[in-house]
Amino acid sequence: MKKLYALIIAGTFFIGIQKSQAQDGFDQLIKSSPADATKLVSAYGLPLFKGFGTGLNSGWNNTAKTKKLLHFDLRITAAIAMVPNSDKSFDVTKIGLSNHVVPTSASNTIAPTFAGSKLAGPNMTIKDDNGNTVGNFDMPKGLISVIPAPNIQLTVGLVHNTDITIRAIPTTKISGDIGSVGMIGFGIKHDIIQDFAKKLPKPFDLAIAFGYNKLTYKKDLNVKPDAGALPLNASQSSDFSNQRIEGHFSGVNVSAILSKKLAVFTPFISVAYQTASTDIAAIGNYPVTSNAIAGQKFYTTYNNPVTINQNSLSGLRTDLGFQLNLAIFRVYVSGSLGEYKSVNGGIGFGF
Numbered sequence: 001m002k003k004l005y006a007l008i009i010a011g012t013f014f015i016g017i018q019k020s021q022a023q024d025g026f027d028q029l030i031k032s033s034p035a036d037a038t039k040l041v042s043a044y045g046l047p048l049f050k051g052f053g054t055g056l057n058s059g060w061n062n063t064a065k066t067k068k069l070l071h072f073d074l075r076i077t078a079a080i081a082m083v084p085n086s087d088k089s090f091d092v093t094k095i096g097l098s099n100h101v102v103p104t105s106a107s108n109t110i111a112p113t114f115a116g117s118k119l120a121g122p123n124m125t126i127k128d129d130n131g132n133t134v135g136n137f138d139m140p141k142g143l144i145s146v147i148p149a150p151n152i153q154l155t156v157g158l159v160h161n162t163d164i165t166i167r168a169i170p171t172t173k174i175s176g177d178i179g180s181v182g183m184i185g186f187g188i189k190h191d192i193i194q195d196f197a198k199k200l201p202k203p204f205d206l207a208i209a210f211g212y213n214k215l216t217y218k219k220d221l222n223v224k225p226d227a228g229a230l231p232l233n234a235s236q237s238s239d240f241s242n243q244r245i246e247g248h249f250s251g252v253n254v255s256a257i258l259s260k261k262l263a264v265f266t267p268f269i270s271v272a273y274q275t276a277s278t279d280i281a282a283i284g285n286y287p288v289t290s291n292a293i294a295g296q297k298f299y300t301t302y303n304n305p306v307t308i309n310q311n312s313l314s315g316l317r318t319d320l321g322f323q324l325n326l327a328i329f330r331v332y333v334s335g336s337l338g339e340y341k342s343v344n345g346g347i348g349f350g351f
Contacts (some may be wrong), residue, residue: 029284037282050312059344077153079344091110112139115146122139160188165186166187274315276311
């Protein structure tokens with residue numbers, strides 16, 4: 001089960017890196033120089049980071065009512081974040097690239113993001129300090145127009161109308177091509193209406209909730225010098241065996257939830273403040289072709305050349321949906337409005 005779940009996450013969110021490599025994408029972005037590579041990867045991956053954050057903050061609760069002591073439910077859900085048109089492309093001339101990386105054609109500067117067009121982006125020319133061309137690459141194409149995010153969680157009732165929720169999967173290596181992935185998260189919910197109406201009929205349930213989870217991803221890379229390229233000088237390392245990409249994605253969700261149980265049907269609405277952060281780095285030594293002299297290419301070795309650390313999402317979101325209780329089985333459905341719209345659905349069981 002844990003490997004299957006990890007495979008779903010890794011396949012969903014990081015297959016784009018694999019496909020980009022197959023098309024001279026991600027590895028070529030690294031070769032475009034550390035500062036420029038960071039800007040290109042950040043711009044290309046923007047909807048992935050935002051969609052991922054939306055998904056991590058989804059599916060925590062479908063009712064304000066808390067469980068009795070030691071009662072539980074185990075659920076598997078999936079969220080799909082819809083990427084707006086404004087985040088499906090970007091202009092490579094507007095992200096602050098240096099004059100070492102320029103569009104080959106001045107009339108072709110619009111590149112797809114991860115959620116953009118399935119056609120390859122503009123061709124980019126890499127130049128050295130003297131303006132000599134040392135390489136070219138095509139910006140990677142888009143992969144998917146919506147960003148899915150599966151979740152599995154266990155919720156247990158505690159004392160004083162309080163639930164605790166755990167999301168966890170041990171770090172699991174799927175394969176050398178995909179890499180390894182792991183997740184940890186926790187949440188807490190308290191039904192505050194119980195504090196004010198202990199002995200009175202309760203027209204509805206009202207709760208406050210907090211959720212945090214973090215996903216970690218690692219994958220080995222194999223970026224070698226361009227064919228025929230030599231080290232620029234004797235100080236350049238030629239050991240490229242330690243290359244890997246590491247990613248950490250986290251989400252925080254603080255919400256107020258209102259629900260009303262109607263037999264087996266419980267509709268709910270919630271208002272939340274959510275944040276999501278992205279921390280991605282290319283770790284190890286990487287050869288970047290930096291000079292061309294009399295037709296001979298030379299490379300400079302950079303250590304840990306790409307680092308992206310950003311708050312990818314913040315703001316209010318509203319969720320509306322329901323929970324259906326069928327004996328010990330559960331059905332969960334909801335939709336959200338925020339920076340990215342999303343839908344969430346799943347099944348579970350408990351008592």
